Amino acid sequence: MLRINEPFQPFKEMKIIFLPVYNGGFTVILLFYLHFLSVLSKLKKNYFHLAIFLCMCGGNKIKIIIEIITVLFIFLMRRENKEYLKLTEQGKALIKIREEKTERTIGKIMQTILGSGGVIGKELAKSLKNYNTEIRLVSRNPKKVHPTDDIFSADLTNQQETRNAVKNSQIAYLTVGLHYKTEIWMKSWPVIMSNVINACKEHSTKLVFFDNVYMYGKVDGWMTEETSINPCSKKGEVRTQIAEQLMDEVKKGNIQALIARSADFYGPNAVNTMVSPMVFEKLKNGKKANWILNDKAKHSMTYTPDAGKATALLGNTVDAYNQVWHLPTDRNALTGEEFIKLIAEKYGVNPKYSVLNKFMITIAGLFNSLAKESMEMLYQLEYEYLFDSSKFEKQFFPATTYEKGIEEIVEMK
Numbered sequence: 001m002l003r004i005n006e007p008f009q010p011f012k013e014m015k016i017i018f019l020p021v022y023n024g025g026f027t028v029i030l031l032f033y034l035h036f037l038s039v040l041s042k043l044k045k046n047y048f049h050l051a052i053f054l055c056m057c058g059g060n061k062i063k064i065i066i067e068i069i070t071v072l073f074i075f076l077m078r079r080e081n082k083e084y085l086k087l088t089e090q091g092k093a094l095i096k097i098r099e100e101k102t103e104r105t106i107g108k109i110m111q112t113i114l115g116s117g118g119v120i121g122k123e124l125a126k127s128l129k130n131y132n133t134e135i136r137l138v139s140r141n142p143k144k145v146h147p148t149d150d151i152f153s154a155d156l157t158n159q160q161e162t163r164n165a166v167k168n169s170q171i172a173y174l175t176v177g178l179h180y181k182t183e184i185w186m187k188s189w190p191v192i193m194s195n196v197i198n199a200c201k202e203h204s205t206k207l208v209f210f211d212n213v214y215m216y217g218k219v220d221g222w223m224t225e226e227t228s229i230n231p232c233s234k235k236g237e238v239r240t241q242i243a244e245q246l247m248d249e250v251k252k253g254n255i256q257a258l259i260a261r262s263a264d265f266y267g268p269n270a271v272n273t274m275v276s277p278m279v280f281e282k283l284k285n286g287k288k289a290n291w292i293l294n295d296k297a298k299h300s301m302t303y304t305p306d307a308g309k310a311t312a313l314l315g316n317t318v319d320a321y322n323q324v325w326h327l328p329t330d331r332n333a334l335t336g337e338e339f340i341k342l343i344a345e346k347y348g349v350n351p352k353y354s355v356l357n358k359f360m361i362t363i364a365g366l367f368n369s370l371a372k373e374s375m376e377m378l379y380q381l382e383y384e385y386l387f388d389s390s391k392f393e394k395q396f397f398p399a400t401t402y403e404k405g406i407e408e409i410v411e412m413k
Contacts, residue, residue, distance in 0.1 A: 108132050108133055108134055109132075109133050109134070109170040109171065110133070110134045110135075110136060110150075110168050110169045110170055111128055111131075111133045111134070111135055111136070111169065111170065111171045111172075111173070111315065112135075112136040112137075112138060112152075112165065112166060112169040112171070112172045112173070112205075113125055113128075113135070113136070113137055113138060113172075113173045113175060114138050114139075114156060114162075114165065114166075114172055114173065114174045114175065114176060114196060115138070115139055115156070115174065115175040115176030115177060116137035116138055116139050116142055116145075116175070117139040117140075117141070117142065117143070117177075118175060118176075118177040118272070119265075119267065119269055119270045119271075119272070119304050120175045120177075120210055120262075120265075120304065120307055120308060120311070121137070121139070121173075121175045122145055122269070122308075123267070123304050123305055123307060123308025123309070124173055124175060124210075124307075124308040124311050124312055125137060125145040125146070125149065125308075126145060126305075126308060127308045127309040127311070127312035127313075128312045128315075129146055130312070131312065131316050133316075134148075134150065135148070135149050135150065136149070136150040136151075136152055136165075136169065137149050137150070137151050137152065138151075138152045138153075138154050138156075138165045139153070139154075140153060140154070140155060141153065152164075152165050156176060156192045156195055156196065157188055157191050157192055157195070158195070159195045159198070159199075162192075162195040162196060162198075162199045163195075163198070163199045163202060163203075165199070166196070166199035166200060166202075166203050166205050167199075167203055168203070169203065169205045170205060170206065171205065171206045171207075171208065171315050171316070172196065172199075172200055172205050172206070172207050172208070173207075173208045173210065173311065173315060174192075174193075174196055174207065174208070174209045174210060175210040175311075176192060177272075180370055180373050180374075181369065181373055182234045182235055182238075182373065182376075185234075185235055185238045186234070186238055189238050189239075189241075189242050190238075190241060190242060190245070192242075193242040193245055193246060194245070197245070197246060197249055197255060200255055200257075201249075201254055201255055206255075206256045206257065206315070206321065207246070207255060207256070207257040207258075208257070208258055208260060208311060208314060208315040209243070209246055209257065209258070209259045209260065210260050210262065210307075210311060211239065211243060211259050211260065211261045211262070212239065212261065212262060212263075213261055213262075213263060213387065214231060214233060214235050214236035214238075214239040214240075214377070215229050215230075215231050215236050215239045215240040215243055216228075216229065216230065216231075216236075217229075217230040217231045217232040217233070217236055217379075218230075218232055218379045218383060219386075220383075221386065222386045222387070222388040223263075223326070223386060223387050223388060224326065224388045224390075224391070225261075225323070225324045225325065225326055225391055229243075229244075232379065233376040233377055233379075234376060235376065235377065243259060246259065247259070247324075250322050256321045256322060257321065257322065258314055258315075258320055258321045258322065258323055258324070258325060259323075259324045259325065260307075260310065260311045260314055260325050260327055261324060261325065261326050261327065262302040262307050262326075262327045262329075263300040263301055263302045263329050263385070263387035264299070264300070264301050264302070264380070264385070265301060265302040265303070265304050265307060266301045266302075266303065266304070266405065266409070267303050267304025267305055267307075267405065267409065268304070268305070268408065268409050268412045269304075269412075270304045274292065275301070275339070278290040278291070278292075279291070279339070279340055279343055279353075280343060280409065280410075283340070283343055283344050283347050283349055283351075284347055284410075286349060288352040288353055288354055289340050289343075289344075289351075289352065289353035289354075290353060290354055290355075290356055291336040291337075291340065291353055291354075291355050291356070292336075292355070292356050292361065292378070292381045293355065293356070293357065293358065293378060293381045293382045294336070294355075294381060294382050294383070295335060295336035295337045295340075295353070295355050296335050296336070296337065297335060297336070297381070297382070297383055297384045297385070298333040298334065298335050298384050298385070298386060299333060299334070299335070299336065299339070299380075299381065299384070299385045300329050300330075300333045300385055300386055300387035301329065301330075301333075301334075301339075301402070302327055302328070302329045302387070302399075303328075303329075303330075303399065303400045303405040305400070305408075306327065306328045306329075306399055306400050307327050307328075309397075310325075310327045310328050310392060310396065310397075311327065313396055313397075325391065325392050326387060326388060326389040326391060326392060327389060327392060328389045328392050328393055328396070328397065328398065328399035328400075329387045329389045329399050330399045330400065330401050330402050330405075331388070331389075331390070331399070332401065332402065333384075333385075333386055333387075334402055336353075336355075337353075339402070340353045342402065342403060342406055343406055343410070346406055346407055346410040347410055358378065361374070361375065361378070362375065
């Protein structure tokens with residue numbers, strides 16, 4: 001039996017077959033001649049050697065016929081062997097290409113960010129680059145974070161576009177940020193969540209949902225992953241509905257998913273937050289900062305680079321799925337006053353600020369839709385807002401301190 005990559009050798013392969021045909025010295029001559037043929041590299045010489053062979057052998061016609069058949073058989077076998085070697089070389093080339101391709105892609109998986117345009121989507125994309133992964137960024141007008149990113153334009157309220165966006169993804173991250181308007185949330189969020197869940201189920205894609213804490217409502221004490229769901233706002237009710245919808249699918253075994261929850265956040269380029277325009281930008285430009293309602297109440301804030309890093313880590317941790325996680329947030333929560341003073345110190349300016357009361361915000365709401373939409377959420381700023389992330393920090397990494405986070409923001413700005 002021929003072994004892979006071993007050329008056909010007539011002397012080795014054929015001697016057992018032909019020994020019974022001949023006897024005595026003739027057998028020895030034949031075997032040596034067959035061996036001689038086996039080392040020839042060019043088949044066109046075989047005709048010349050056939051003539052010599054026949055002259056050597058002489059004898060009766062039967063012997064000559066057997067000899068002719070023998071040499072022709074050897075010739076054919078050598079030709080087949082040559083074709084075999086040719087195919088083997090082609091096979092080697094294909095194997096080499098396949099191995100090179102495997103080397104480039106082994107361990108790589110497609111991870112897709114649904115809603116990649118916001119600060120969390122961008123921080124997540126930066127963090128995912130630390131993993132051996134291909135990244136797809138999905139939004140209405142996606143932009144690359146890295147040169148190698150795959151950008152995909154899609155409207156997640158459209159079922160087919162959502163399915164196409166999730167296709168071939170091992171992990172999808174839902175980080176969509178809708179316009180801050182209750183009517184839009186009530187209309188769009190259930191549709192988006194249904195579309196994403198169905199797409200993930202169809203493509204066997206894991207899902208990581210980046211969530212907030214609106215569903216907890218007003219909480220006395222620390223918010224943990226075990227805090228009761230008790231929304232006290234319409235936006236909180238929407239968040240409750242979609243979070244429960246997702247976890248119901250998890251409980252049924254229809255999907256692998258997790259929820260990554262964040263407190264209010266601050267961070268580099270986190271412009272759509274309360275503290276960016278009202279505190280950082282004001283103090284940076286030498287103006288008086290603003291705070292809302294209660295500057296003496298402690299208020300937890302999640303640093304956006306931590307949020308992106310932690311969300312990527314959870315998504316790539318097998319044991320993290322099918323549960324809720326609070327993203328790393330410094331437990332040393334600051335009051336509004338302390339937060340402003342720390343930022344002013346880093347900028348080297350006086351910590352001047354004013355506190356906006358409910359009446360002022362109500363009046364502002366007559367002219368500003370964002371202020372109007374914020375009215376139902378004012379309880380978060382009127383009372384202490386304490387976010388516990390000890391579950392995550394014990395298993396993974398500690399949160400960035402407020403001092404360090406603020407230093408990094410000031411240096412970048």
